[in-house]
Amino acid sequence: MRDRNFLAENNAKPIWHPMAHPAEMRAQPPRIVMKGEGVHVTDIDGKTVIDAVGGLWNVNLGYSCDPIKQAIADQLSALPYYSGFRGTSSGPSIELAYELTEWFKPEGMVRAFFTSGGSDSVETALRLARQYWKIKGQADRTKFLALKKGYHGTHFGGASVNGNANFRRNYEPMLPGVFHIPAPSTYRNPFNETDPAKLAQLCAAAMEEEIAFQGADTIAAFIMEPVLGAGGVIVPPDSFMKLAREICDRHGILMIADEVVTGFGRTGAWSGSRLWGVKPDMMTMAKAITSGYFPLGATLIGEQVTEAFEADATTFGSIGHGYTYSGHPVGCAAGIAALAETRRLKLDENAAARGKDLAQALAALKAKHPLVGDVRGKGLMAALELVADRDSKKPADKKTMAKVADAAYEAGVMLRVSGNNLILSPPLILTSLDVKAIAEGIDAGLSAAG
Ligand SMILES: Cc1ncc(COP(=O)(O)O)c(C=O)c1O
Known part of the structure; x- marks a missing residue:
């Protein structure tokens, strides 16, 4: 790498930073x-x-996890890359998928689809949700419900279900057919309600109302973070996610838990869904899956969605979606080591x-x-x-x-x-x-x- 002066001089010049104004970055280099x-x-x-x-x-x-570093180095020597598209698998991708489905068995997850990060995982879940309903012969179910203040990454699908105008406005129009309900935030909510249990009821009622207005048979999925992260660490009332699950069940709507932050222990439970005692239909994972040592994500798929795809005898069940780095062998090797350490510690x-x-x-x-x-x-x-x-x-x-x-x-x-x-x-x-x-x-x- 070049010397300190070169780096300091070029800081924020040839590079644009995510979520920042380039001029501001130049004026106040990070x-x-x-x-x-x-x-x-x-x-x-x-x-x-x-x-x-x-x-x-x-x-x-943390930054000194030798088993992950070693796993990355070993895998780089053995096989730095191979495709996970139809026709080939790498060893680490098979093993990590096995580990993930074992780990998240209590949430009902039985399959893993690998991605390159959180936005990819969300995009994958949204697409699979729409495809699920086509397989089931309910092609009208295309809409998505989400929470205001929710954050689901920056792809057009994820930004559309995103509930913060800062991440949407400059890129509109977003995906049509996405509707937001109030975030269950006891500090700031449109009902001025500070009692958590009552607030959960009010937000659940708003969700019911939106579903009735849209028509339940037009909604593919509801997506939420079990604890809203980027929106300001909004911890929903204990009862909220369970209430949302019940509403989804009543109306046949899939529930996607965006666990990109809450997965792998951050909330004190192995997943945010487990924290609230909920079984979602899909879970999106990334970030701590490799402890950040390699860009990797996964969408985990529950039994109901899996059965529909795998029993499908038409072409609808074929997955027309994926990334060059889906199942990257180095990323998956990093993931296997990271998860083993996470569990051991x-x-x-x-x-x-x-x-x-x-x-x-x-x-x-x-x-x-x-x-x-x-x-x-x-x-x-x-x-x-x-x-x-x-x-x-x-x-x-x-x-x-x-x-x-x-x-x-x-x-x-x-x-x-x-x-x-x-x-x-x-x-x-x-x-x-x-x-x-x-x-x-x-x-x-x-x-x-x-
Ligand atoms: C809940 C949630 N979903 C999705 C994403 C997007 O992940 P990535 O930045 O890896 O694309 C993030 C990123 O912070 C996130 O917090």
Whole structure:
């Protein structure tokens, strides 16, 4: 690699960053991250901070997981690539599909379709849902229902079911036939309802109403994140996902659980669906499937959808969808190693335990800093929503958010700003001491801006 000066000089110049304005990036070049070790990353100036972002919700095993590195190196030597399209399989893809269907058997998943990441996995699920209804002779079922504030990636299908205008507006028109219902957020909802159980009922009623308006026999699937991530870590009331499942069942609508963030232990359970006691019809996975060491995703398919495809005697059951890197042998080898480590270290249990520590620390920060309007989280996914004023809930401005994040970085903690939320999704190998360090860094950030 070229030297430090070259990198610093060209930072944000030949490269456009996702989810950022290119001019803003040039004016305020992003941090250049050079190294990672354990739960820490080191920047180009040699400053080491604790990574409270976990890469991007994905580096669950931290940066020093030798078994994944070794599995990647071994697979690169044996077979760096082969196609997973009709006619050929690679060994690692067979093994990882087996592991995934074993792991998510309690959710009823029996098949895996590999992709290159989360957006691909969502796209795959949406397409398979439409195809399922064609196989079943109900070709009118083409529409999708989703939650406002939901995030489902950036392909046109995923962006269409996305519930945040920031990710849609510049790319409209989106896919027709997609409808959104209110997010079950106790902090901000159109009903001004703060009681979780009542809010769940209200959102479920809104879902029923939309289904009645559209006609149940026109709806292919409902998609939701079990805990909404990018929308600001919105933890639905305990009863919501179950209620949504019941509604889907009553109207014959497929349920897709977008587990791209919540899969593999982040919430303290192996999946968000398991957390809420729900069996979806499909699950989308990515991110921690390789702990971020290789781009890979998977759409897991439940029994009902599998049976329809596999029993189909027409051409409708043939899957006209896939990616060059579906079942990439190196990615799948990384996945096998990552999942084995994730299970061996019982990262679900650690996420639940450290999540409790983190929730306690964040509650103390809320008590101390008026800038914090709300604190939310489940396991090791959490958000602090910053407000200019607690009564009006007016969101904190961009400058304040940057000030908090910069001061926290100076104090040794990498945070992610999303709108007026500070998002936390640290590696799941976190210790109690790491939690303390994160809280101290945020405290320093809030003090600097408050
Ligand atoms: C819930 C959810 N679905 C889908 C995606 C898209 O994944 P990717 O960025 O790997 O395409 C994300 C990314 O953050 C996500 O959080």
